[in-house]
Amino acid sequence: MKKVDVLLGLQWGDEGKGKIVDVLTPNYDIIARFQGGPNAGHTLEFNGIKHVLHTIPSGIFHEKTINIIGNGVLIDLLIFQREIDKLQERNIDATKNLKISKKAHLILPSHRLLDSAYENAKGKSKIGSTLKGIGPAYTDRTARNGLRIGDLLRPDFIQKYTQLKNQHIEILKFHQFDYENHQIENMTFAEYETKWLSVIETLKKFDLIDSEYYINQAIKDNKSILAEGAQGSMLDVDFGSYPFVTSSSTITAGVCIGLGISPDKIGKVIGIFKAYCTRVGSGPFPTEQINSDGEKLRAEGREFGSTTGRPRRCGWLDLPALQYAIMLNGVTELVVTKIDVLNSFEIIKTCQQYNYNGTLIDYLPFENEENLLQPLYEQIKGWNGNINHISTYNQFPENMRNYIEYVENIVKVPITIISNGPDRIQTIFRSF
Ligand code: GDP
Ligand code: IMO
Ligand code: MG
Numbered sequence: 001m002k003k004v005d006v007l008l009g010l011q012w013g014d015e016g017k018g019k020i021v022d023v024l025t026p027n028y029d030i031i032a033r034f035q036g037g038p039n040a041g042h043t044l045e046f047n048g049i050k051h052v053l054h055t056i057p058s059g060i061f062h063e064k065t066i067n068i069i070g071n072g073v074l075i076d077l078l079i080f081q082r083e084i085d086k087l088q089e090r091n092i093d094a095t096k097n098l099k100i101s102k103k104a105h106l107i108l109p110s111h112r113l114l115d116s117a118y119e120n121a122k123g124k125s126k127i128g129s130t131l132k133g134i135g136p137a138y139t140d141r142t143a144r145n146g147l148r149i150g151d152l153l154r155p156d157f158i159q160k161y162t163q164l165k166n167q168h169i170e171i172l173k174f175h176q177f178d179y180e181n182h183q184i185e186n187m188t189f190a191e192y193e194t195k196w197l198s199v200i201e202t203l204k205k206f207d208l209i210d211s212e213y214y215i216n217q218a219i220k221d222n223k224s225i226l227a228e229g230a231q232g233s234m235l236d237v238d239f240g241s242y243p244f245v246t247s248s249s250t251i252t253a254g255v256c257i258g259l260g261i262s263p264d265k266i267g268k269v270i271g272i273f274k275a276y277c278t279r280v281g282s283g284p285f286p287t288e289q290i291n292s293d294g295e296k297l298r299a300e301g302r303e304f305g306s307t308t309g310r311p312r313r314c315g316w317l318d319l320p321a322l323q324y325a326i327m328l329n330g331v332t333e334l335v336v337t338k339i340d341v342l343n344s345f346e347i348i349k350t351c352q353q354y355n356y357n358g359t360l361i362d363y364l365p366f367e368n369e370e371n372l373l374q375p376l377y378e379q380i381k382g383w384n385g386n387i388n389h390i391s392t393y394n395q396f397p398e399n400m401r402n403y404i405e406y407v408e409n410i411v412k413v414p415i416t417i418i419s420n421g422p423d424r425i426q427t428i429f430r431s432f
Contacts (some may be wrong), residue, residue: 001220002223002224003219005267006267006269006270007020008250008269008270008336010232010281010331011277011321012232012235012285013235014169014278014280014303015337016043016303017042018043018058019060020335020419021057021228022044022046022059022424025058026062028051028059029224030065030215030225031058031065032067032228032260033070034059034227034255034257035230035254036073037075037134038052040054042307043309043422044058044219044424046061046421051086054079054335055075055083055112056080057098058228059149060092060097063096064097067098068211069099071101071103072104072248073394074134075104075106075107076106077106077196081195084202096397097316100149100208101208101209101420102149102209102210103211104148105140106149107134107257109165109184110172111136111168112203113182115134115136116182117172117179121280128283128310130281130308131241132307135247145167147161152203153208158197180314181281195249212261213290215260216265219261224244230295233324234321237249241284241368244251244284245353252329269329269332270416271326271329272334272337273325273336274317274337275338275339276316276341276342279315281310283371284371284372286318286351286354287314287316287317288314288373291335293314296344299342300343317351317407319410320361322407322411326413334415334417335413336407337398339387340386343388344384347381348381349380351377352376354373355373355375355376356373357372380399380403382399385397390420393430
């Protein structure tokens, strides 16, 4: 029996999960997303192609691999349709190797309006949500009001849909939200809804499955499975910088809930982090650099959101946060990405400790108000050279190897993969 390996982000998302899942897919029979929804944007680059996925697992470009959208994922029908169309443009017929859990919940157009209404109501303390309806749809799941993919097959689906939509409209009216004229992606609610409903027939062409049975049978059949995370551990609903988080469990424990497998079926946990840090949206970010270093990281790393296009906040590597994420997830090996973004920095900084009200600490305290933690930085010499075409670890400049081994020595988990560019081929496997 093979166990289910997991690949997930250890920071605030956008660590390069899509790229690395695509690189690892030839080793797996099945790639399964277990949480999140179209708030995710996973970028893949190969053969001159750049492709961003939101709901569909990043193994979709490999014909022989089955991709599963697990029960823990949220689906907006219209965004899903667009993803299918974009794949079609690349001659990928996703109906062939994509299966969808009947228990995955739907994001209704009115969930997106609620997301906007709640954010507006928060005023200055808004989360900076992607406004894809994630929070309201997970809320309905927990409140036992939600609609699921399997419900699309029921003859009374439209009745149930209308019932839930009307409940949402009552809440929107309470918030005095102009739901009829509010634009969702340059469409009115009515226009978005018409398009959304028209996708139901497309959905029926897919293999809609009881994914928990499918995956557990695949485990018994010795199939190799990789669970693909979305967002990152620091956005986890329990352990992230609450309330500036997403609404799902982004950590390894979420794999069990989001795919229906027991904890003893978890195998390797591959944790992925950038060689520095980024964050989109609001919330504490102790090592953020609102200065020329931050601007340089953003420019060199092209740090603009794959889903919203917003500029990402940039800063130095936060080692206490990384160690926290490694602890929560039981990470067995690490992937570092975007090391090439540091190519032209004379000095690279990392934070090992924070000054917290005059005391030095190396953990994340409960209080997480912005600017409460003052990072203390170690300085490491940069390598000042282009390493994007290097293909073996030993060819890397000594200072770069020093940086990687420095991090490894602190976190005590091996870094087995190094990504030195966005393309599939810019990936170095390290053997020990
Ligand atoms: P994900 O959400 O974790 O899949 O990450 P995103 O796709 O949102 O953001 C990562 C961005 O960095 C994408 O534009 C990738 O193409 C790019 N990328 C991934 N790995 C590397 C790398 O090693 N170097 C550089 N320069 N870019 C990378
Ligand atoms: P991937 O999978 C980066 C952030 C949002 C916001 C907060 C809550 O591409 O790494 P939500 O839409 O969930 O209500 O937003 O979480 N966020 C992400 N940041 N990468 C993501 O996904 C994200 N998904 C959500 O910016 O701060
Ligand atoms: Mg992303």
